[in-house]
Amino acid sequence: MKFTCQRFVVLWAILMILAPCCTHAAGPAPILLWPDGAPGAQGTEEADQPSIRIYAPPAEKSNGAAVVICPGGGYQILAYDHEGAQVAQRLNESGITGIVLQYRLAPKYRHPAPLQDAQRAIRYVRSHAEQLNVSAHRIGVMGFSAGGHLASTVSTHFDIGKPDASDPIERVSCRPDFSVLCYPVITLQGEYAHQGSAKNLLGDQVTNAELLENLSNQTQVRDNTPPAFLFHTNEDKGVRVENALGYYAACVKHNVPAEFHVFQNGPHGVGLADGDPGVGEWSTALIAWMRSNGFLFEGKRSAASGSITLNGQPLRWGSITLLPENGNAPTAWSMVNGGKFSIPAFRGAAVGKCQVMIRNMGGLDPRPSIEKSVIVSPPELTVIVADSAAQNEFQFQLEPKTP
Secondary structure, three states: OOOHHHHHHHHHHHHHHHHHHHOOOOOOEEOOOOOOOOOOOOOOOHOOEEEEEOOOOOOOOOOOEEEEEEEOOOOOOOOOHHHHHHHHHHHOOOOOEEEEEEOOOOOOOOOOOOHHHHHHHHHHHHHHHHHHHHOOOOOOOOOOOOHHHHHHHHHHOOOOOOOOOHHHHOOOOOOOOOEEEEEEOOOOOOOOOOHHHHHHHHHHHHHHHHHHHHHHHOOOOOOOOOOOOEEEEEEOOOOHHHHHHHHHHHHHOOOOOEEEEEEEEEOOOOOOOOOOOOOHHHHHHHHHHHHHHHOOOOEEEEOOOEEEEEEEOOEEEEEEEEOOOOOOOEEEEEEEEOEEEEEHHHHHHOEEEEEEEEEOOOOOOOOOOOOOOEOOOOOOOEEEEOOOHOOEEEEEOOOOOOO
């Protein structure tokens, strides 16, 4: 017995020494969305008090973009780490503020409580934009699985604020500026519905046809729905890829800017999928999409057009890229056909100084003209993109490079 006790004391001492190394960081402190009690609250426990935790990048790295993140869990639990905190920290690497939402869950709470929480989170961030060092018009929402359903719900069920509200936060719009839907639940009806999420969200109302239609968000996309980035996998049997496909198709129908990535492999709930050479690239694609849509910078962009000659002849077939000095600003690109190019404003060049990169992609004849696409512009070639498209008519006369 004496030997056993000694071993216990030694083991206890070792654990105390190692404890600081093994303890998980608590992360940012929660901010209650309704300090005086959420609407419909049934108590004062943590589960009754929706909150956000703000993961901010270093101030010198911040670009002003912010994303409210809704972890998944079938509206019954929250996958807070791999679909929340870890994602926020990944966004921080690109200068984006990540805000993880703890929303109310079944069986204690049903619709509309989660939607109220998501709407309130967006209002809170927008009304506190200056204090949080973010832009009030570059606040997105992201969701995974059932959290993706919540993100798509707040993207299709929003208002511009209540001007006469006594609470100043409620006077602010809850419309996200963009949405990121990750293997999302979208529909609550039909063969591709996720029945568990529907049951947890609606409870006894799960057979209410009107409510099911209203919350099957592919039916709710309109012309003013925020731009969307979606990814899913073919392998996912928990939530079928047809969910994301339906939302994307609705965006296309209503001319809502959208990008959809379908990866072959990956089960449901992959999170960041770090280490997977396929689906693990989705976060890289997301940052590229955010940059190309201008969500990572505060400046303006403008249309540009013009002509290009090479050796005195129109560049028959090629491309032109306008690279901004600000690495967070969008890069503008266009095909060149018969020496002409045109870049529309919605994917236009960032106003300011841009490096010009022109590629010769060969002719249109059924015979080879060059071995590969080659850059034919000198590295010092730059232009100043003006705020007015009328001033962005450029002519480039390129001469052959000397050996």
